[in-house]
Amino acid sequence: MNTKNKNPQSAKNVKKSANNNVIRALRPIKKRTRDMEVIDALIEMIEAAGLKIGDRLPTENELAKKLNVGRSTIREALKSWQGMGIITRNKGAGTILAAEVSSNSIYVPITLKLEAESLLRTHGVRSVLEIEATRLAAINANEKQRRLISARLEILMYDFEMGDDWREADALFHGAINEASGNPLFGQMIKQLHDVFNDIYVEPLGEARLGEASIPLHRNLAKYVVEGNADEAVRVMQEILDIVQTEVKAIINER
Amino acid sequence: MNTKNKNPQSAKNVKKSANNNVIRALRPIKKRTRDMEVIDALIEMIEAAGLKIGDRLPTENELAKKLNVGRSTIREALKSWQGMGIITRNKGAGTILAAEVSSNSIYVPITLKLEAESLLRTHGVRSVLEIEATRLAAINANEKQRRLISARLEILMYDFEMGDDWREADALFHGAINEASGNPLFGQMIKQLHDVFNDIYVEPLGEARLGEASIPLHRNLAKYVVEGNADEAVRVMQEILDIVQTEVKAIINER
């Protein structure tokens, strides 16, 4: 991304590099700064110690002493992890692991604007992903996953009919579908978008409880996914998402 | 996201709070730490000064002096922004804005695993998004956007036919389409996934130059998008993505 130095003309700047192929074989040397090494050491430690989400990391002083670097270096490394949501830190308490870490993890930050328009945008993107995940789930789900989907549906319908707060059951139900898609990235991104959606929604509008009218449709959704009827499952999912979208639009216009 | 504290039973822990409604009306006080305020001040400054991507931020010392906090506090705040990909910092040079910032931005970190399987997964998700973005672009693009798409196509075809490195032109071409979709979130997420894809790809396999065989198809893609023929545009896009997917699969199997 730092290679933004070419106007159309720059293609002609070949006077020096007589042999492009040789140059092309070179790969940029990784610039290793101190806190990157700290991060690597931390990853190694976490893997070796088998730390799980919720576990506490060693204190800054311990780490600094052990790795033989200043505490501020440790702090900066941890701060960048905090920015990426991998750890949470609490004054007086300690630092705890908030996401799974392994030597081959990679972190993708996405920035959104916190405004009403974003509601429709996040919903638009999420819809596309959910529909595809639903389609894949109908095709790929194995027996165990189908049973999980059915079970989660029952919990959802129970909560809904009892007048309880069904949102968590709803999240679990859709989570089961997304997991059955066979591509965990769908579920991960959908969840992130869902969280963002709620963050945006709750901020100006209070509690989010959208799509109540769509809950009865979930029984059909589960049915078609479990049957492996991808087309119908997609159709129902589309219907559900449309209901939510309509509600969102109504709320936005109302303001 | 911090409100994950409800087992079903916890609803019964009401012995003290006689009046739940009163309690419910309370919202948690934002815990403002020093560097959060620094971040807020920075956002304000960036908005006021109208800083754009690529612009330089004031130096750490200037910020520390101006905001009346220690330099390390400034550094930690900047570090967390760095972790979120909002700024890049260069020793000896300075700090540069790398993403759009505004007071209502929100930052979503996503973690992926860096492995061969992820290639197909990221590509799978990206495909869905690109196809939808293409469809929307064919429907929504305005005159200016159509012209931009055509112009970018010409540059791409020129680079390709001259045997130059066409990847940046390709990125710009698709960027124009994604922007024309009318939902910037598509473009943002696609770009992130694209970067991740390349990170994963380049690491074990060297230079990424996938989809060369698909470049000639881009002329049709542009044609249909500009004409507003969404169905055909989607079909061509699908074809392009399939070519890339086939190549990725071949490379993975070969190892």
Add this chain to the structure above:
DNA sequence: ATTATCTCATTGTCTGACAATGTCAAATAC
């Protein structure tokens, strides 16, 4: 005009200190 060198501004790291706050155990009250 090109290249090499120098200077300086800027970020990176270290040290040491104190502040602010959550945790946990001891002390206290019932």
Add this chain to the structure above:
DNA sequence: GTATTTGACATTGTCAGACAATGAGATAAT
């Protein structure tokens, strides 16, 4: 004996000052 309060301690947060490492731009040399 049990529940509550209190306080010592550990831990993260912030500050200040110093020096190192590096990149960019100015300057000098060819």
